[in-house]
Amino acid sequence: MNPYLLAVLALLLAAIAQTSIAWVATERFLQRGQGSRHSRAWLAIALGAAFLALQHGYTLELALRTGLYDLRQALLASLVGVLFALGAYGLKPPAA
Numbered sequence: 001m002n003p004y005l006l007a008v009l010a011l012l013l014a015a016i017a018q019t020s021i022a023w024v025a026t027e028r029f030l031q032r033g034q035g036s037r038h039s040r041a042w043l044a045i046a047l048g049a050a051f052l053a054l055q056h057g058y059t060l061e062l063a064l065r066t067g068l069y070d071l072r073q074a075l076l077a078s079l080v081g082v083l084f085a086l087g088a089y090g091l092k093p094p095a096a
Contacts, residue, residue, distance in 0.1 A: 003069075003071045006074075006075075007070070007074040007075075008063055008069070008074075010071075010074040010075050011060040011063060011077065011078070012060060013081065013082065014056040014074070014078040014080070014081040015056040015057050017078070017082050017084065017085040018050075018053035019049075019053045020085050020088075021046075021053075021081070022047075022049040022053060024085075024089060025045040025046035025049060026046045029042040029046055045088070049088075052081075056077055056081070059073075059074070059077075
């Protein structure tokens with residue numbers, strides 16, 4: 001596997017992970033029965049994750065259109081995205 005393909009796959013994984021974080025955080029923001037402080041915290045996480053997903057999408061588009069990529073940055077983005085997603089899913093309460 002060449003470095004370009006590995007970077008593209010890592011950026012795709014990062015974008016998917018950040019999108020799933022934004023989804024989970026938005027669900028938590030919309031839940032009733034929590035304090036306004038927790039609600040605002042989930043909104044901040046949702047917005048931050050959505051903007052990071054957008055950034056990863058733009059970076060992926062740059063790599064696909066021009067061939068410019070940074071393998072280390074792509075791998076780091078995917079690792080952070082996956083760890084952040086695991087943390088967000090861990091904070092999600094179990095379904096009743």
